[in-house]
Amino acid sequence: xxxxxxxxxxxxxxxxxxxxxxxxxxxxxxxxxxxxxxxxxxxxxxxxxxxxxxxxxxxxxxxxxxxxxxxxxxxxxxxxxxxxxxxxxxxxxxxxxxxxxxxxxxxxxxxxxxxxxxxxxxxxxxxxxxxxxxxxxxxxxxxxxxxxxxxxxxxxxxxxxxxxxxxxxxxxxxxxxxxxxxxxxxxxxxxxxxxxxxxxxxxxxxxxxxxxxxxxxxxxxxxxxxxxxxxxxxxxxxxxxxxxxxxxxxxxxxxxxxxxxxxxxxxxxxxxxxxxxxxxxxxxxxxxxxxxxxxxxxxxxxxxxxxxxxxxxxxxxxxxxxxxxxxxxxxxxxxxxxxxxxxxxxxxxxxxxxxxxxxxxxxxxxxxxxxxxxxxxxxxxxxxxxxxxxxxxxxxxxxxxxxxxxxxxxxxx
Numbered sequence: 001x002x003x004x005x006x007x008x009x010x011x012x013x014x015x016x017x018x019x020x021x022x023x024x025x026x027x028x029x030x031x032x033x034x035x036x037x038x039x040x041x042x043x044x045x046x047x048x049x050x051x052x053x054x055x056x057x058x059x060x061x062x063x064x065x066x067x068x069x070x071x072x073x074x075x076x077x078x079x080x081x082x083x084x085x086x087x088x089x090x091x092x093x094x095x096x097x098x099x100x101x102x103x104x105x106x107x108x109x110x111x112x113x114x115x116x117x118x119x120x121x122x123x124x125x126x127x128x129x130x131x132x133x134x135x136x137x138x139x140x141x142x143x144x145x146x147x148x149x150x151x152x153x154x155x156x157x158x159x160x161x162x163x164x165x166x167x168x169x170x171x172x173x174x175x176x177x178x179x180x181x182x183x184x185x186x187x188x189x190x191x192x193x194x195x196x197x198x199x200x201x202x203x204x205x206x207x208x209x210x211x212x213x214x215x216x217x218x219x220x221x222x223x224x225x226x227x228x229x230x231x232x233x234x235x236x237x238x239x240x241x242x243x244x245x246x247x248x249x250x251x252x253x254x255x256x257x258x259x260x261x262x263x264x265x266x267x268x269x270x271x272x273x274x275x276x277x278x279x280x281x282x283x284x285x286x287x288x289x290x291x292x293x294x295x296x297x298x299x300x301x302x303x304x305x306x307x308x309x310x311x312x313x314x315x316x317x318x319x320x321x322x323x324x325x326x327x328x329x330x331x332x333x334x335x336x337x338x339x340x341x342x343x344x345x346x347x348x349x350x351x352x353x354x355x356x357x358x359x360x361x362x363x364x365x366x367x368x369x370x371x372x373x374x375x376x377x378x379x380x381x382x383x384x385x386x387x388x389x390x391x392x393x394x395x396x397x398x399x400x401x402x403x404x405x406x407x408x409x410x411x412x413x
Contacts, residue, residue, distance in 0.1 A: 002029075005046070006304050007067055007076035009033045009054050009087050014040045015354045019289055020079055020282065021045070023300035028074075028308075031067050033060065047071070054083050057090075064090045075307030077260070079282040079300075084108065097309040099206075099280065103256040107280035110190055111152045113255060117275055120254035123247060124275040126193040136173045137166065139191035146194040146224075151179040157227040158369045162194060164224070172225070195267040195274045200240065201232075202248040202264040203283060203291055203299060205314060207306050209258050212314050213245040214299065215291045217283070218385070226364045228373075231392065233323040234290040235385035236316060240268075247273040255280075261303045263287070286324050286350075286379060293322035293349065293381055320381060322349070323388040325396045325410075327375040332366040333404030335359045338375065342398030347391050350379040361403060375401065 006028040010017060012035060024030055025044035032041060032048040041048070047070065049063040060083075067073065075096050078087040084104045091098035106112045110127075117124040128139035129152060140147045140163065149172045150160040159179025161172040176189045201217040216238045220231035248264045255278055263283040265276040282288050288299040296317030305312040329335070336357050344351070353376035355361065361375070362368030378395050382388035396410040 003027070004074040004308055005029045005031060005071045006307055007031050007033065007064065007073050009060070009064075009076065009078040009080070009083050009090070011054075011080045011082075012036055012038075012041070015352055016284060016286060017079060019286075020300045023298055024304045027301055028304050029071075031071060031073070033063050033067070054080075055086050057086050060086050060090055061093060064094060068094050075304070075309065077303055077307035079303070081108075081279065081281060081284075084280050091307075097259060097307060099258050099260050100256065103258075104280050106255050107257070107278055109152060110150070110277055111188065113277060114190075114192075116254045116256075117251060120250065122250045122254050122275055123273060125195050128191045129188045130173075130191055131188050133170055133173045136189060136191050137169055140166070140169055143191060143193050148190075148192045148194050149173055149176045150190050150192065151176050152188045152190050157229065160227050162224040162227070168225070195269050195276070197267045197269040197274075199265070199267050199276070200244065200273075201283060201287065202244050202266065203287065204248055204252060204262040204264055205299070205302050205306070205312060206252055206257050206259055206262060207311060211249045211252050211257075211262075213241065213248050214297055214314060215295060216240045216244060217287050217290065222364075228328070228364060228370065229285060229326060230328070231323065231325050231389070232285055232287055232290060233321065233385050233389055233392075234287070234294045235321040235388075236295045236319040238385070243271075244268075244273045247275065251275050251278050259306050259309075261299055261306070285326065286377065289350075289379070290322040290324060293379075294318060294320050320383055321385045321388040322379060322381045323385070323392040324377050324379045325392040326377045327353075327396065327399060327401075327410055328373050329361050329363065329375060329401055329403045331403055331406060332361055332363045332368065332373075333406075335361055335375070335401070335403055337400065337402030339400045340398055341400055342395070347381050347388075348378065348395050349381050350377075351395070352376050352378070 021044045029046045088101035088104040111129040114127040130136045146164045159176045199219045222228035263279040302312035362372040380391040399410040
């Protein structure tokens with residue numbers, strides 16, 4: 001029997017998204033729209049069209065219509081943050097299942113999302129949209145320090161800074177404003193209440209308006225003022241799942257998401273969840289792979305199923321834990337040496353270096369971001385979260401990094 005054909009629109013990223021395409025291709029014939037001629041993608045796709053900028057709605061629609069004329073498409077979806085709105089519009093134009101584009105727009109625009117959370121009583125943070133430094137100063141005074149400044153429509157914690165005093169606000173405002181200027185959904189800056197507590201994400205699946213909360217991911221975040229993500233851990237038996245599930249469902253409902261995977265970010269403040277944002281797509285940083293290792297639930301397959309209006313199988317088949325340790329240098333500079341000195345036990349599920357000697361590394365403190373600073377990652381498994389994390393730190397100590405003459409082992413996250 002022929003398999004259903006699903007259209008995937010995605011940026012080429014073998015390191016962090018290669019497993020996504022492989023997982024979808026295990027159950028579907030995949031036709032792909034991407035930004036460059038396929039290479040590593042070839043074994044997993046049936047056809048491809050290159051669109052230099054898939055956020056260009058006109059170009060994306062032409063490519064999507066061409067593929068729809070060639071194949072009987074069952075659905076279309078994306079895991080790339082920048083494409084969620086154009087892909088929802090494409091799905092609507094092709095008559096395929098989708099959450100309404102205006103809902104995806106609300107997910108991308110954090111100011112709109114905050115307003116909807118407030119309207120529907122979802123526990124969130126005080127937030128003010130500003131368009132000048134003076135407005136930012138006034139908002140920070142009203143909210144009270146510390147505050148967080150962030151672009152209203154971006155991702156990856158780029159341009160996001162904690163501000164503890166008025167003296168720090170000007171630099172933080174311009175950092176957020178520069179990043180905000182790259183967006184399309186909203187170019188303003190948000191001044192928000194700082195939520196003091198552990199940060200987590202909740203991975204959710206929504207089909208025909210019914211949401212299943214699949215897993216909790218516990219994050220390790222860098223020291224202020226930045227919010228770099230250093231590590232993640234998913235435990236199938238995490239007791240927080242029942243605590244945070246109602247808030248995650250309420251946030252998804254407030255935004256109006258009817259179908260798809262949601263990556264819901266929140267902080268636990270005095271033991272209670274407070275919403276940061278809802279990303280209307282699959283999580284990055286290999287988190288969906290951690291979910292599969294820990295629970296057996298394949299969120300990529302679920303995303304494809306939902307795009308084709310099929311009920312996804314969310315039955316857990318495992319009960320364990322998995323962790324990822326994201327590797328950064330201690331200083332900016334030229335990477336001269338990168339080695340892993342140690343054994344590769346079975347619990348070291350994956351080790352990936354995305355940088356090579358000769359590459360320039362720029363940390364956020366020097367004006368960089370995750371794209372300019374991160375060296376790679378390693379993934380470990382365990383029967384418990386504690387064991388998976390301990391193994392990740394054990395493996396990380398075997399990574400040797402030399403940057404501009406300084407050699408060191410990767411320290412604890």
